Amino acid sequence: MTKRIEIDIKVPNQTKYLGMIGRIGESLAYSLKGFQGNRRELAYHLNVVLTEALANVMCHANKYDPDKDVKVSISASDHDLIIRVYDQGQGFDIKTLSKLRAKTTDEGGRGIQLIFKLMDQVEYLREGNHNVLEMKKLLT
């Protein structure tokens, strides 16, 4: 049985790091040797999901404060991939957000919807003094 890949990342709360984190997600997709699906599509989707989740923390939970940090952990096997993004903001009601649909002329509101569309399971949990957005993708 192949061991899981575990990646822990902490970056300053600055949007210039979004590209770097997205590329880590893409690289991970190409390193999952047992994945039989469309690897290029998976890579792009992981880039999108990581970018959206981190931007949400940087802009909303951390309110663009450059002195704060954002933590992400990624755990992957050939069967599934779990991304956890941590924040210490006020939190939000993910059930309500998951039901909202951005109108075609809305400028915002598509980020969390994209996450729901591209991942198989999405939860927002309170753990100790922080919140965790946990996103799971089945790979088999």
Added chain:
Amino acid sequence: MQLNMTEQGDIVQISVQEERMDAHNSGDLKEQMLQLFDEGKCNLIVDLSAVRFIDSSGLGALVSGFKNASAREGNLKLCCLQPQVRSMFELTRLHRVFEIFTTNEEATSSF
């Protein structure tokens, strides 16, 4: 964000010279378009040929430009989308909002 702009008659073509359009740089495009609208330039083509990745912030900036152009009786059209960028418009159904052209020439002649 690096943007190249060219004018042809009353049409302004904005060529986005970035691999990514995300929350880090999309505000620049939005600001640039607002400046053009203030100058009375309301017919825009955004060339995305160099863009490999777009997120909801990038899409939002384009929706902002589209709404502002329409409110001024102009239009904002898109051209030269890479397949994965186009897939993001389809996922969010924005391909039904924008006129999207394969080439710059087609976009220009559609005005």
